[in-house]
Amino acid sequence: MDQQNVFDPFLAWKDMYDKTESYWGKVIGENMNREEFSQWMGKVLNMNLQYQQVVNETTTRYFGQLNIPSKDDISNVASLVVNVEEKVEELEDRFDVLEDATSANANLKKEFTKLKSDVKSVEKKVDRVLTLLENQEKLQIKLQEQLQAQLQEQIREYSQQLQAQLEDLQEQSEAAVSSEPVNK
Template identity: 45%
Template sequence: MSNQIPFDLFAMWKDLYDKTESQWSKIFDESMRKEDFSEFMGQFLNMYLQYQNMVKQSTEKYLAQANMPSREDISNLASLIVNLEAKIDNLEEIIEEELSHQLNSLNMAREITQVKNEMKNLDKKLNQVMDLLQKQAKSPSLSVTKVEASKETTSKEKTEQKKE
């Protein structure tokens, strides 16, 4: 009894498949080569396309009645959003350039103001030097102490300017 082979359903199915596969292949090849099969497939595809078109139209009508956007509406909205994002990017670039320009102008105005202040201080110092020279020319006995006092006032003015 141990020598007997048990019944194998899978082996039987594989054997049946191997024997019939070539026959079925020949039958289908012959039927597909006929003109009738091509006509049938053409008609089937036309019917399927008509069905698909009908489903598309009914879906669009349903969505319109339900006040919901269709695929076309969503794609139009997406293209509008992309265009809007591009415009926003352009505006951001313009604003950044303008802010940079204004910042440069502001820095330039500060520098000009600083130069004006320095020029005024230099003008004051020059006037002091001119006054001292004129006084010295009028009275040669001008003491050295007065010159040193004017130097101290000049140095005080410099420290005040630096603080500003």
């Protein structure tokens, strides 16, 4: 079969479309360029705008009576939520700073407690040292007294011995003097 003899509906449709499209394009283009079309289009847009305003007002009133929030209500709530989130973040930051300060205070408190215990330990040691020094001082005084007593006793004994020896020497010297002839 010959391909030229076969009827192609799509080709016929495309051909018809091209011819009508160019004709209707010219007709519509001419009408759109006229002043009346612009005025008519302006009126249609105004009517559309008025219709949209009426629908918006009606739905706003209707939703208001049903206690359903409007766009404005939702945007107000959204801005309030954003403000609350910012405040929560600010509070979190403050809590972080406070927590850091608290942990620093806890560390300082631990160090202070350690210092207090160290000071108490040092005080106890100083008290022991003072007690030992006092005991040593008492012992020194006691030893000094004992030493003085012993020295005084020894001095007394030596003194008595020396006195006895002196008396013996005096007796011997008197005896020697009395036994010697007198040479004059």
